[in-house]
Each structure stands twice: as structure tokens, then as C-alpha cells.
Amino acid sequence: MFFHKQELQFTATPAKPDAILARRMQELLGGQYGEITIAMQYGFQAWNAHIPGKYRDLLYGIGSEEFGHVEMLAIMIAQLLEKAPVEQSEEAAKSDPVLGAIIGGMDVQHAIVAGAGARPVDSNGNPWQGSYITASGNLLADFTANANGEMQGRLQAARIYNMTDDKGVRELLSFLIARDTMHQNQWTAAAAELRAEGVEDLPVPSNFPLGQEQREVSYQYLNFSDGAAAKDGSWASGPTPDGKGEFSYHDGPTTSSPMPPPTQPDPRLFGTDP
Amino acid sequence: MFFHKQELQFTATPAKPDAILARRMQELLGGQYGEITIAMQYGFQAWNAHIPGKYRDLLYGIGSEEFGHVEMLAIMIAQLLEKAPVEQSEEAAKSDPVLGAIIGGMDVQHAIVAGAGARPVDSNGNPWQGSYITASGNLLADFTANANGEMQGRLQAARIYNMTDDKGVRELLSFLIARDTMHQNQWTAAAAELRAEGVEDLPVPSNFPLGQEQREVSYQYLNFSDGAAAKDGSWASGPTPDGKGEFSYHDGPTTSSPMPPPTQPDPRLFGTDP
Amino acid sequence: MFFHKQELQFTATPAKPDAILARRMQELLGGQYGEITIAMQYGFQAWNAHIPGKYRDLLYGIGSEEFGHVEMLAIMIAQLLEKAPVEQSEEAAKSDPVLGAIIGGMDVQHAIVAGAGARPVDSNGNPWQGSYITASGNLLADFTANANGEMQGRLQAARIYNMTDDKGVRELLSFLIARDTMHQNQWTAAAAELRAEGVEDLPVPSNFPLGQEQREVSYQYLNFSDGAAAKDGSWASGPTPDGKGEFSYHDGPTTSSPMPPPTQPDPRLFGTDP
Amino acid sequence: MFFHKQELQFTATPAKPDAILARRMQELLGGQYGEITIAMQYGFQAWNAHIPGKYRDLLYGIGSEEFGHVEMLAIMIAQLLEKAPVEQSEEAAKSDPVLGAIIGGMDVQHAIVAGAGARPVDSNGNPWQGSYITASGNLLADFTANANGEMQGRLQAARIYNMTDDKGVRELLSFLIARDTMHQNQWTAAAAELRAEGVEDLPVPSNFPLGQEQREVSYQYLNFSDGAAAKDGSWASGPTPDGKGEFSYHDGPTTSSPMPPPTQPDPRLFGTDP
Amino acid sequence: MFFHKQELQFTATPAKPDAILARRMQELLGGQYGEITIAMQYGFQAWNAHIPGKYRDLLYGIGSEEFGHVEMLAIMIAQLLEKAPVEQSEEAAKSDPVLGAIIGGMDVQHAIVAGAGARPVDSNGNPWQGSYITASGNLLADFTANANGEMQGRLQAARIYNMTDDKGVRELLSFLIARDTMHQNQWTAAAAELRAEGVEDLPVPSNFPLGQEQREVSYQYLNFSDGAAAKDGSWASGPTPDGKGEFSYHDGPTTSSPMPPPTQPDPRLFGTDP
């Protein structure tokens, strides 16, 4: 169960209205790596978790914080839009170049659809979608997805930080960025702990019998391009991170098989057949 | 530039037709973490890369291999469908329970749309989409995304391995799973190398000045749920993986701010105002 | 069957070209609550209707009008685009700030994809989709959806009305807005008539036996937030609109159940298990 | 801010595993009118609200309950899937017709992608998307959308109730259905209260000056089909629900305008011109 | 304007209920090449047309017929679903293998969402979307798109024809297939007429000055694979269909350019830079 409190985790009031910035902030709210993604991802991972205890409590513990981040961003965006201009004709743009920039740079659905409110979309107006999230039931895979999510999220927030000098927005971003720092560290620690405790290991899933994979090619770097520098990486020689092999480097494939003949399905499918 | 050779990297011929399995294999071809995602993700990361040399060559080197994996799966699926039954009425199901299972378990668009061919969709028929991929220009973030991609991909292939006993399909899967083992190790090694060389570091992006984030909350675990076990994790005390702080544990938020008053936009937006 | 007449229901010619406005008008054509949604929704409701007579005739009667609204908007948009500028470089923007606004504010696919024509998309360029419509087979539910559709549609048209002073566009909008007035009234009347005639009633679906729902919680307002003002609403005490109960107010849930233990699926799904 | 408690509002444990039912339940979780839609819709309406007090508190108060409904359904689905069969070949179907039904009737991504977990998708596997929700800033329009949402949701739950005889699932459904009863009544009451208090009225938006619409056609029923029964409805004669007019009935349009000539855009758009 | 008549162009009543077939028929209604696509495509081409007269009248003339095809299919699907079974549990499947096939083979949203009605989706339940259609303003390009649309549509209808022996469905299909025959011929004739009249020609767009393209490579077949048989086609030597050149055959590219160095964007975008 979730309970709501009419407070925010941090101050979320802009210094001044800015419809262009409101649109950019939508990426952090409803984008591929926005807060809706993060909140829903931790939620589904918790609901699908198979072991009780610290890992599941971790997912519940921060998942709920993330729904609060969704709220903070939505409220910030609504405030950035509060005084958005309504006159948006070419005529109006003529007299004011900043208005011209706003007309072009804002999300028009902020005005037409939401009446100056936040929306569950990204900065290009693409609706948020369930396929942004990952919840596989395998915790090492999913914590790696979470680490990635927090990295991409912090990266995007940092970029937007430099697109504005609005003090209020920067304060909120500095808070969210700090939380992303925490969560990057946290998922990195949690992934390491899964391996240290032997709960899960590389290669994921670690309980798939290695004897069932083609071990000959399990540690071969195969170069399908003509750049040779990849040979110098730690992925081309030496021991592998999973502790189970040695990398080797190869120019092109080490295996090959003739292409099977074209298929010839039932003629009642009316394909073009011989 | 890409060049094509009419050979496959590995044998990809099923023992027998199986339309149900063909549908499942679509996940590995056109799903969120299917080979199209992997190939396109490495491609865009290479095209957007900012530094020449081993990291970019790595992306080019295996990106092209992954387009070949797309091909192997497409050809396997076409063969699994080659003898798919065309009579698919309830009437026909009456006389043959296996046909009933096939009618229900196959992807109907395999027959109607593709005439027994592979499609750029997942196992539920959702079209592949560009929002599955990640290419941010930040290599540590992206290599983490790649490691996750190879983990989810190997996990799904392993699951499908156990859903069939078709020898040909299992052989192909055992090959792809081995390559996923390689690529999990490779991206883990490459991410570590980025950090070791100081090219990029935690928290990502490492060149965003830490002084611009709210450092007070950068290492606090905030528990927004009522499960207490998360306190025992390595993310709740001790040094942080980025080497820049100490984790601490807190029940609930350590900061709070009153919710701003509701916004009151221009009346010409016809919202419901006071 | 549908028959077409090369006339419009109302004048639809703008006073002058305006590519920015053309983009905004797309919301009314191909948005979530645009005319394509309205036309297709009434169509599918008619085709799925279960009772002959006035309700179905109503759906057929105005559904066809709505396809004509689609046409009026498409033709208006094409005219707004007729003289859209083709030079759209940064260079060109330098010399003319209005051109700069147009470059930013127009839908670029209007030029690149449609050659100055209308498109089946919303004002952010999202393609219209079938999931915008509702046709459940239950008329009270669907007429409520229709009333909502006409409300959202009129609201959006009114907002756009104030974004332009183009006389021709305003005339068309004043006509469409008047028709939305009619249709809001009409669906409200039709929903009331369904209840008055006993064809359908609250709660929808009215023929689901009330004894099969947990009647204890059927009229409880449960407050999961900390704002107390909701207690003052007519939904927190007094008789209920369905005439079958009394509202009551409660702080938080009145029921609770322990969370079930985590699931432990088949190990061959390779989740992270205990 | 949101806080989580590791309890459920109601019991959510199935009597037995049932992968087919798990798929159907996805509609109530991640469908167009599933609990994710309802929760997010109330959330965005609250964040975008313009007046403090009972209406906004109402949105906050039940929005948070709905996130708990999301959780209950996710947990129920995971349990229905807990013992989902992993062997899913045609071969296996041969020996067991029920397995054949399961192979066809289950959501294959439940196994392949989520490892027997719930997913943010509908019963056909379409990802949930932001365009399902409505939050316009106009409360009468939005409360009508909410009433519709609760009607469609209760209707779907009632249908699924009759597709199963699983005692645990039916219990959960009987609870959710009762809550939908409450919420249908609640939004109906709240919409009436908005009108009674003069905060908003028909036609929505009520503060758009009626003089700006083409009043001649504001109450005309125009029959664009050849069914005559719609003439008998309360929408074809008598006073209108908004209290501002009289309905009238007309066969076909009462207005007409010649179609404008085809547009002739810039030749550099390379359309086919005269 | 569109007017509706409560008649169908052809008989559309199935011999018996068949929920599996109803799902397949959705492809013809709401698929990539279904009737909604065809109707909307001709509509938008007409509304975007630049020349009055026979070509535009042609688009209007058959566009309206296609909306009637949408209706015929929707009504056929509703009838196929009229007696769809409601008991759909695993339990029920146990006693009846045909029911098992139906549970797997039907579109579950037909029952849960539409209450045994048609939906604007394809045979996998993907919602119809605006990006299926093509209306570029260039008639030769668009008529080619139309010819393709009628070919794919007839192909799919022919495939479904062989998936059923329901007499009523086959009759409807035989009618729609005949109309597709007409429309394939019609668009082929119309495309030829455009060229014969010099209104438009190959290469499309014919009014783009040929001198602005790299004429050296305008008729070169470049073989980027290792199959040599393509050399034997009429596209590898001899005069070209546009009457403006001669085909030639080349193994691989005839031009090449060094890859530009990696980009180095502003450091405030926090990419991984040298």
C-alpha cells in the first residue's frame, strides 16, 4: 500500500516561468530514463522478487521515494508553465523574438491538452510506455539495468542543469542529481553483494549450466570491422571478469556455416515460389 | 560501410517445424533486448562516439557481428515456420489437439502478414522500436547499458532453451548464449578499463562538478517503506563504490519542503480556477 | 455504407497561411480527443451495438457527421500550409525572426513528409492510434466516454481559438465548438435516458449482481493522503448517486491483509531465488 | 511524497496457478483502463489542479489508493504465474490438451521476459502508455473522464470475474469491483457538486463565451444516416441538459459550404501540381 | 461531407461463430494494410491533392467505398464473436480441446474490452496507427503506395480465405478480394496515366533537376553481397525504365570516402571525450 503526504522531499519552485525549460524537464519526468521509468521499474522488480529480505526491501524502500520524484517534477513543470503565453500566432512572434523562441521551443500540448500542466511524456512529446522498464526476476541483470538507469538519468539532469540558470530549477536538479549519485553507488554495491554472497554471478544467469553453451567462443573477441585498436583492450586478452576463462582476439569469425536454402512454405500462403 | 556474405556464423537449422517456438524466438530477434536492439545500439554508440581508438573500434567490431545474429535468427524462424499449418479453423482444432495448441500459440501474423517469414517484432507481436536502444555519448553509462543488454539477452535465450528440445534450435541458442557470455565479460572489462584509465568514473557523468549537487544526500539510504532489512546491505553503511563517501541509513526522508500552492494559469486556458 | 459529397458542412478557409497554427490544429484532427477519435469511436460503438433503434441510430447519425469534421480540419490545415516557407535554414532565420518562429513552431513533417498537407497525427506529431477510442458494448459507460470526449474536444478547440486571431480559423472553430456543445448535451441526455428507461444504471454494469461485490467498501471514501478537505464533499457523506447506499468517510484503509510471500517460480526461468 | 507499507488493502492470493488467467488480469493492471491508468490519471490531475481544497484533496486521497491497487494486481499475477509450466513445445502439448491451451492462452513474455512476473502491459501484451490518461486542468471534463474510467474498469473486472472460478481471484475482484462502485458514485457526485457550486458547468468549458460559438447549430440533432429512430430520443427535442437551449431534429446538415479549391504549395515541395 | 446508409455493399454474415477467425479478420480491418489504412490513406491523399479533376475525384470516389469496407469487416467480426464462450479457465479447457484452442487463439480483448465487438487493432492486438498511411502530395509516389496497399491487402485476404471454410466469411472475402483486384488494376492504370500525360514521371519526383543528383551512380547496380546472380537481372544492364540511362553492374561500391573523425561536442554535454 502507498500513502501520500502533501509535502515534497525538496524545494521545487522555479525562479520564473519558462515554457521551454518545462518541455526539457519532461525528459526527466516521462522520458526513457525519467522518474516514471525509475519508479515503475523498482516497483515491478519488488513485486516480482523471489527472495524476501534486504534486496526486496531495498526495492520497496527506494521505489516509493521515486514516485515522490515523479511528483516533484510534475509540480515543478506546472509552475514553469503557470504563466505561459497564450497568444501564440505568427503575428505575435513578429513583435517579440523571445515569444518566437517560446512558440517553437515549448511543448504545444502543455497548453492545448493539459492547460499548463505536466504530462506523462518525454521532451519530444512521446508518451511514456511500459516497454521502458526492466524487471526480469534476475537480480544481477536487473540491478545492472538499475545502475544504467541512474547513470543515464543523472547524465540527462546534468545536461539540463547547464541549459538553464533558473535558480529554483537548478536547486531541484542538484538534489535529484545527488540522489542519482546515491543510487548509482547503491546498485553498484548491491550488484557486487549479489556476487560476493554467491546469490548470482557472471555470466548472468549463473545457474544456466556452462556446459550447455558453445564454450569455444565464450571468450573470443571477434572483430567484424577493420579497426585494429580493439586488440589493445582488456577484453582482448587476459583473464575474464567472470573468472572462468581467458580472452582471445580474432580477426573476423572463427566459425562459419553455409546459409540454409530458402524456405518453401505452403503454396496457399501465396508467396512467390519457384 | 557494411558488406554481406551469404554464410552464417553458426548452424541455424531446426530439427523440425514448430510455429510456437518460432513465435518465442521472435523475442530474441525483435524484443526489447533482442538482436536488433543490440546491433542498433552498438551501431549508434559507434556513430556517436567522441574518441577514436579501441573503444570505438570495439563498438564497430562487434556491432557488425550482431547484425549477423539478427540474420541467423530471422533465418531460423523462417525455417521453423516453413511447414506451419494453413488450416487454422476451430473445426480443424477439433480433430487435433496439437493443432489447437499451435493455433493458439503461434504468431498469427507470421502466416497472414509474412507468409511464414520472420518479422521485426517481439514474441507478443509488438513492433521493434527505436526507444529500445541507448546511445548517450557517455561511454561508462552506455557500456553499463550494454552489459545489461547482454545479461537480459542471455537470460531470455536460456529460458527459451528450456522451452524446447529441438536439437537445431538448442545448438543455435548454445552459440548465441556463449557469445552473450563473451559480451557480458567484455562490457564489464571495458567499463572497468574506462575507470582505470580515468576516462570516465562513478558517479556518471564524472565531470559534472560534485559541488553542484546536494552532497548532504549523496550517500544516504532513505527507506520509504517499512521493511527494515535493507539496513543490512552494503549500500547502507561503509565506503561507497565511487570512493568519495560513506553510506548512511535513514528511515524516511531527511529533507522536506512544503508543497507549493496550486498554479493558476491564464484563464484563457479554461482550466477550473478558484 | 458511406457516401461522400464534395461540400463541407461549414466554411473552412483561413485568412492567411500560418504553419504554426496548422500544427496546433493537428490536435483537433489527430489528437487523443481529435475528430478521428470521435468519428471512429462512434463508428465502432454503432457496429458493436446490441440493441436496434434510437441509440444505435444516434451513433450512426452523428458518427458520419464526425467523418466530415475530419475532412474539414484536414482541408483547413492544408490551406494553412499552402504557402509555408521552404527555406528553413538557420541562415534564413537570421534575417527574419518570424521565420525563426515558424521553423521552430511548425510540424516539420508537414513539409518533409506531406508536402504541405495534413497528417493523421496530433500537435506533437504522434500518430493517431486505435487505443484512443472506447467501444465496450455497454452504452452507459460508452456514452460517458463520449460526453468526456466532447468536453475535452471543446476545451482544446476553445484554447486554440484564443491562440489565433485568424478570422477564417476562428469561424471554423466557432462552428465545431457549437457542435461540441450539442454533443455534450446529447450524450448527457442519452445517458440519463438509459437510466430513466432502466436499460442501464449505476454502478455500471448494472446487471452484475451487487451481492458479488464486497459491499462493505462500496461507499467508503478512504483517504490515503493527509489533506482533510475531501471530507467536506458530497462524496463523503449522504446518499449515493446510484441510490443504493450512503457515503462514509475514513482516514486510510478500512481493510488490510499481510503481503503474500515472494513467489518461487521454476528454477529453469533462472530468476534469482533463495 | 509517497510512503510504502508492506501490506495489501485486501487479500490477493489465488487458489491455484493459472497462467491464462494471469494474462487476462494484465488488462486490469496495464490496460487502457487498468489501475496504472487510474493511478497516474488521478496523480497528474492532482499535480495540475488549480484550486486547493476538497477537489484536490480528493484526487490525492484516492490516487494513492490506486497505486496500491496496481501493487495488488501485480502480486496476484506473479502468484498466478508461480508454477507456470516451462516445457512449452508442440511435443509437450501433444500429451496434455490443457498444456496446449496454456501455451496458447498465456502471455509468453510472462515467462521469457519477466520470469513469471507481472508486466506493465495489457492482456494482449501492449505496453502501458501515457496517452491513456487525461488531465486537462478542467475538473468537470476530467471528473467525467474519471467516471468513465471507473465504469470501463468495473465492466472489465466483471467480465473477468465470470471467466474464472478461482476463489482467491474472485475475492480480489469483488473488492476491486466494490471500490469501482464507490469511485463511480464519487465522481458522479463530484461532477454534480462542481455544477451545483457554479465552479464549472455545461457546456465545458463553461467560461468560453457562448457568443463566440455558432449558436444556430448548438442544439441541432443532425442525422447523417438513414435510421429515423434517433428522432425519438430526448436529445432530439425538449430542453437541453445545460439549461440553455432546446433540442431540434434535422435530417442531414443545416449548413453547407462549397469545398475550397485544391491547394498549390511551393513547387520545391515536389508535389504533383497542375 | 459523408453520409451513411444502413446497408452493406455485400453480405457479411458468418455461417457460425468463430472467435479464432474473428481475431484473424482483425488484420483486414485494423492491420498495417487493413481497410482503415486504405480508407484513411485515400482520404488524406484527396484532402492533400493539388490538382482538381479526375485524379482527385478518383480518390474521393473510392475512399468513401473503403470506409464501407471498414464497416463490413467490423460487423462481420462482431457476428463471429456473438456466441464467443465466456468460461475461459484452464478448468474449462480440460473438458474441451476446442475450447482450449479458442482460449489460445482468440483475441482476449474482444471479450474483456469490447464485450464481443470489433476493435481498431490488427490480428495481434496492436492498435491501428496513423503511421501506416502515406499521403505525400506526389501522386505517382502515392499511387504506387496505393497499388502496394491493394496487393498486400489482397494477399492477406487470400491467406485468410484458406484458413477457414466458413461459407459466409468466404463470400465476404471473395467480394473484398475482387474489389482489391479492381483497385490494383486501377492504381496501376492511374500511375501509367500520370506518366503518359506527363503529369509526373520516373524518377519521382520528376521535377527535381537531374543535374542536382550525382548522375555517375544513378544507374549502377552495386553488389554489397557475395551472390553473383543479380548480375543476370534486367536491372544490371540495358536501358532503364525511366528512359534516361543504362544500367551497369559493379561488385561493391564505386565510390569511397574516409570516415570523418569522431565528433567532439561541448563538454557540458558530459559525453566521454578524449
Add this chain to the structure above:
Amino acid sequence: MFFHKQELQFTATPAKPDAILARRMQELLGGQYGEITIAMQYGFQAWNAHIPGKYRDLLYGIGSEEFGHVEMLAIMIAQLLEKAPVEQSEEAAKSDPVLGAIIGGMDVQHAIVAGAGARPVDSNGNPWQGSYITASGNLLADFTANANGEMQGRLQAARIYNMTDDKGVRELLSFLIARDTMHQNQWTAAAAELRAEGVEDLPVPSNFPLGQEQREVSYQYLNFSDGAAAKDGSWASGPTPDGKGEFSYHDGPTTSSPMPPPTQPDPRLFGTDP
């Protein structure tokens, strides 16, 4: 298998940065008819082909070239973005009208998500999707789809050519446009060759027995609108392109059938029934 070479087929370096143009170029990369569509379409057609030899070799031969076009565009876009401005506030727009145009005209996700890199989306930021492609297994249908693809693609490139005077971009476009000229001619020739060789013919699919379609209506032009000029086209009289009939012209339908009565599904679906 695919092999990559770190060279481009043609020079792809812009004269100067231009974020607005970068956005427009996305249409050619990731739009409905962009290079990703073309490359994937030829790929899937090859993998699904049923006859070995020249037609399949053709698909392989140019499919691989098209993946190189994807790469050229991605690299061009990254270069156009290399110096994209990071300061993007309203404040900044005030001092520089060109910056205002850029803020409005660029794709904001280029900066926020990709850090000045290309993305798999169209010029409105819609993600590329698998439903853009066509691969039916019927070569005459598919080659017609391919001809259309190359026409729409060349048309869009020609439009963008006139939106810029950047010498580098125009050079790349002049190359891609020339290749589109080749490919339009090539698919036209290949389609003719299929017919000449009797491999496939009009109407597609040619092996569906004509006796199974309603031949009475196979060559009738039925005018469902009131424009009479379509009577003058070659599609209204004379021999048909398939060589199997004579066109005839009719005002309106030549067939008609009464609409079936409304359906009455199982009451447990809770539709509104009589």
C-alpha cells in the same frame, strides 16, 4: 554475415553545424521511409525469400548498401550537432534571434538524450518502428512496396535539399538521391521481370484462383462521391492492366445487402442488451 569497413560510400561532412537541419535529416535516417526502413525491409525480404538466385541476391546485394546509408546519415547528423549550443534558455534567446530559432527548431533529445548524437527516430522524434517495413513473401507485392519506398525517400530528400544551402549536406543528398533514382528504376525493372517471367503477375497474388473471387465486381469503378471526372480516367473504361478484363464505370455501388441485426452476446459480458 555482415562485415564493416571504416569508410563511407560518399563524403558526409557538413560545411557548418546546424542543429535544425540535423533534426530534419532524422527523417531520412529514422522516418517511415528513412534508411533504417529501407535496410531492414530488404533484409527481411531476403531472409524470407523462397527462391534462390537473382531476386534474392538482389535483395542481399543492396540491403547491405542501405545499412551503409544508415551509417552515413548518422555520422552526418552527429557532425551537424557537434557544435550545437548548450545554453538554451529563454534568456539566451532574448539576445540572439537565431538561437531562438535553434531552440525551437532542433530536436531537444539530440542534446538531452544523445549528447549531440544521432538517434533512431524521425524528424518529430517518433522512434523508428518495425511496422514501417513490408516483407510478405510475395515478391511482386514487395517490390512494389520497395519502389514506393524509394519514391517517398527520394521525394523527402529532394525536399530537404531545398531547405538548406549547406554544401556538404547537399553533396550527400545528391548522392543518396542518385541512388534512389537507381533503386526506383531497379524495382520497377524487377517487378516487370517477375511478370515477364511468369513468376508472379497481376492481380497479386496471381496464384489465388480467380474463380474464387466475385468476378462481377473485379473491374467496376464504383463512384461513392459526387465528383464525375473520374469517369474520364483509363481506370473507368478499356482493358485492364492485368489483361484479364474491361473496366466499367458506375455511380455508386452495384451491389447491396441489408445490414444484419445487432448482435446479442452472452449476458455475462454485461453489454447493454435489449
